[in-house]
Amino acid sequence: MALPDGAFGADAQAGRQKARQCQTCHGIDGIARIPIAPHIAGENDIYLITQLKAFRSGKRTHEIMSVIAENLSDEDIADLAAWYASIEIKATIPE
């Protein structure tokens, strides 16, 4: 099943492969495995692209994300964002 393209004709399927480096903290499904990492499942690709570029430029800093983002190309960022944006999420408010 072809995944919907994200912003800028990104390739979510390529993003799925590139996301292997993210799984330790952000989980296979984008639900964070560690308390200092955010869930990124179903996150809007524009938000993700903005944050990854902020980590890459230094506008936003984090000891791990700054290092990871340093080597990401614009295409990597668009593909990763398209992949995580393609994950469906459902929220249930407590009664």
Add this chain to the structure above:
Amino acid sequence: MALPDGAFGADAQAGRQKARQCQTCHGIDGIARIPIAPHIAGENDIYLITQLKAFRSGKRTHEIMSVIAENLSDEDIADLAAWYASIEIKATIPE
């Protein structure tokens, strides 16, 4: 049903009330309504507390969040984090 307390004995029910100011961007259920805002449903309270304090201190900046966080007390931050952490989320990976 009493909500589970978050970190630091926070009051998720009080956080639910305080979250009214967040709903325009982050949605009633923590699923963002605008592409520049992140989903915060089910987010780990430690992550949320860290981000809100970063916006309050200026370590992290955003035209809207910096203004909102400026007036939040530590108790407000803990309550808001406990509320959003109490929202259940489920992620479904595309085949």
